[in-house]
Amino acid sequence: MKAHEFDEKFDAGADVSGDVYWDKALRPNLAYEAASMSTVPPRGIDALDREARRLGVTRQALHEALDRRTARAG
Numbered sequence: 300m301k302a303h304e305f306d307e308k309f310d311a312g313a314d315v316s317g318d319v320y321w322d323k324a325l326r327p328n329l330a331y332e333a334a335s336m337s338t339v340p341p342r343g344i345d346a347l348d349r350e351a352r353r354l355g356v357t358r359q360a361l362h363e364a365l366d367r368r369t370a371r372a373g
Contacts, residue, residue, distance in 0.1 A: 300308075300318055309315050344358070351361040 305315060305318060308318070347358050347361055351358045354361065356364075
């Protein structure tokens with residue numbers, strides 16, 4: 300099914316649940332974990348905020364991703 304056909308079916312109020320591959324569905328930003336920002340200086344937090352806005356993610360999500368990347372490298 301093409302995207303426009305799916306959209307038309309959905310917009311018409313039809314049941315589209317059979318047309319979705321639920322086992323492949325993703326729910327980004329569903330899991331939340333607290334990360335400590337106490338180790339980041341104020342200018343670093345400003346830089347994190349700018350980069351997070353540029354990427355369209357939260358500061359926490361960016362901080363966690365950078366922590367994971369650092370842990371893998373070390």
